[in-house]
Every structure is written in C-alpha cells, then in structure tokens.
Amino acid sequence: MPEPLTIMAVHAHPDDEAIGTGGILARYADEGVRTILVTCTGGELGEIADPSMATPETLGEVRERELRRACTILDVAHLELLGYRDSGMAGAEANQDPRSFAAADLDSAAGRLVELVRRHRPRVLVTYDDDGFYGHPDHIKANRITVRAFASAGDSSAYPDQGLEPWAPDKLYYTAISRSAMATFAERLSAHGINPPMSNEDGDVPPFGTPDELVTTTIDVGSAVERKRQSLWAHATQMGSNVFFARLPPPLFNELFGRESFQLVESRVATSLPEDDLLAGLRGVPGGQRHSPAR
Template structure:
C-alpha cells in the first residue's frame, strides 16, 4: 500500500487573498467536504491593499477602517469558510502586495517581496501537516497578472516538489509528503467569451461593458482544460461566501444582479488544468474528479 493510500483523502487550495477562494474553488470545496474529503484552504495574505466597497460605509468610515482592514477581512474570510464548509483554513502570514506596479509591491512584508525560500517553507509545513493528495493554485500568470497570484503559483510549484524531499526543510520536524497532483484553476475561453456576450445582451452592467476588454485573450484555451467539476447545486454556498466578503464585493455587484440562469452558467462549473501528476497521467478525456483513482 502506497503512502498516498494510507492517508485520508485531502484537497488543498492555495489562494492569494480573502475572496479568491470563492470563484475558482468555492463549489469544489463544498463538493469534496460533502464526500467526506478533508478540505484545506491556504490564504497567503489578508488583502490589506484592497479597495473598500461596502455601501454601508461612508468615506470617513472607510478611512477609519483601512488601518485595521486585515482584521476585518480575516473575519470575512472566516464567514466565507463557513459558507463553503471548508474544514481547515490557514494563513501564510504575508502582506497584500497590491496591484502590479503600485508602491505596495515594495512593502518589505508583502508577499511579492517575501524571501522565496521562506514562503516555500511555510507552505511545505502545511503540506506535510495535512498531507493533501491534490494541490490547486493559479496558473503562471496568476489568472490576471496580480503579483500575489503569480507568487502563489511560484511557491506552490516549488513546494509540490520540496514537500516530498526529506532533505528540504528538515528543521520543520515533519515527515516528507509528496502530493500526487497539482492543478491550476481555469476558465475556458469559449465559455467566458460566450457568457460575456450573453450578459451584454441582457443589459446587466459589468466589466464586459469596458470597450478596452479584449475577451479574445481572456480565460484558458479550451484545449488545455483537463477537468470540470459540476457544482451547480452549490451555487447558493458560493453566493453566501461572496456576500461574506462585503468590503470587497458590493451588493450591487453583477454576481448578485445577473439572472439566476446566467448565474448558474457563471458559477455552476469549476474548471482546472492538470499540470503535475506523480501517479495518474491525464488521458485526454475531461475529468470529473480531481481525486479520481487516489482513494
């Protein structure tokens, strides 16, 4: 019996900020928890640099909140974790780096500026503690180029290998553990383009109204998608989790205003690309289960 088979099935996703856990993996968390799989969320930062959009707050209240925004967003994250039935939630302990090219990228405590070895070590410690068979994070562009998303990709790839090598970070005092698979979150390009066309036609305001948006290069090329998880029955969980992040997602956001059928189209499936596999290679067919063959 292999090391993988001896341990309980565990799914771990590595995200950059509070609220990132909802879109690409929120339904997947609910789905696997319902199946008895241990689910673990790792969040690198607390979103200290994000804009405050809660309409219940005036500008004075927002200014007063900003110095303690990390704690506010920690509480929002905890509420979202409950909504998604996530069993374990851990923080890597870095600071939000802000959008690319901003001064906050240079903050010495930011995730962007973190010593790479230290960031990898923190993630390796969690991998060895929880022993996930499957790791999930963003692609090399971080989905849309955010420095923290890109850093999450870099450290997760490195930790995927280092966690299984006993010579790496022996000071952690934890036995080596090699995850079986690494996936990137994804959104099929054809689906994204079609959804935006439909939303524009419906008259629902949103980012698709921006004429500078080049939908032709958005999303992941369809041929790279390896896995699709049907989470339609968990859309309400995702909506509750989005609502928990009230300083980041306004009640008039398109997530809450699109018609129900289009909301299901947007949120009812979650897509992934298999990029590393220690056991079962992808055979070309669209997978329906990230943990297939690992139980």
C-alpha cells in the same frame, strides 16, 4: 486509519477562493473529503464597499472575519493564513513593502507552504496558473510557492529543519476558465445587459482565459453553487454595487458558475484525460511518500 482524502487550495486574498474553487471546496466536503484553504495575504488593500464596514487600517481584520464566515459556508475543514501583506496591483508602490507577499523571499514563503502540506497531507494542490490568472503579483506568487511546494514537500532533503515527515501530493492543478467559456460568459452577460469584467469601453473582451486545449478537468458544482454564491457575499467589503459579481442576478450567477475547470499540470498517478473529478486515480490508492526526487 487510512489518511482522509484531502484537497488543498492556495489563494492570494480573502474572496479569491470563491469564484474558482468555492464549488469544489463545498462539493468535496459534502463527499467527506477534507478541504484546506491557504490564504496568503490579508487583502489589506482591497475595496471597502461602504465606509461603515471598515477603514484602510481595519480592513485586514474585517476581511479575516469575512473569510472565516465564507469558510463556514463552504465547510472548509481548515483555514490557514500565511499572514503576508497584500501587495496591491502590479506596479503599485505596495509591491515593495517588505511585509508584502510579492516582496517575500520565495524560498522561505514556499517553505511555509511545504510545512502546511506536510502537516495536512493533501493529495491534490490547486492554485492559479503562471500568470496568476490576470497578472496580480500576489496571485503569481501564490502560483510560485505552490509549484515549489509540490516539487519539494516530498523531498526529505528540502526544509529538513521542519522536523516533519515528507509528503508528496499526487496532483497539481491550476484553476482555469477556458477561452470558449469566457466567450460564452460574455454572451450570456450581454444578453442580460451586463458588461463583462475586463471588457473595454465597447464591451469587447480581449483574449483572456486558458486555451481550451489546456483545460483537463471540469467539475460540476451545481449542487454547491448556491453556497458558492453565498460565500462570495460573505466578503461584504468586496461586494460594492460597482462590482461585477454584485450585479449578477442569482440565477445567472448560478448558471455561469456551476462548473469549475482546471488544468492538471503535474500528476504522480495515472489518470485519463479529460477528467470530471480532481480525485480521479487517487481513490483507494494510498498516497504521500513514494516520491523520491531525481538527484
């Protein structure tokens, strides 16, 4: 049996999977690709839309149920929880909590992801950019462990105690929203009388998003966008009426989120850019173990 093509997305909190990668998770699952979602924290410091839904003490378990429901909607083959604690926004006291993802030792946290890579054997890893898209310490940490796992999972001398065969994924992508897409996004929202998120009091959005020239890959997820929207709503505790996404009329959501963009940052296979497929260059090509790192 050839190895099934597998894509692994690494996210910081429950609900992060929806906006940047909900479409690819569902769309590639439709094609028979195995999709793995790794969620690093329990999102214990997130919102509680309605006090009847959860308390600060129960939010972690409630959010795990929401996440499992979202995974069902997106047809995620396996959900893996790293079990770290939400670190809160940059500068919050929770950053120092020894259980927090931000405070976790990078080498051991990356080792846990390496283990999952060796078990699930993804061809493609997807996570946030270096800045975690908006600077949240858990998103930045998710980037760091994924970059490290991409580099070391195929190296037999890295984490040898795991007793697992090395496996080198072929491609590493960062989720990306291009600056021009952000601008279009802001225009379309204003046309609907909605202030874009991250905007200041005047409704202006500071320069934000990935420079257009760095976006390598754009995927049409129109066939999956309705499930993507439903998967976001599965995170009911995070969808209070003050939340930007909760105020978008469904047709506008589907228009704005029907494409997902990425930056290909590492590739061990030849591919021609720009791409419209995360698996470009991988179909019919065996993967995994030909990586021999320079010493």
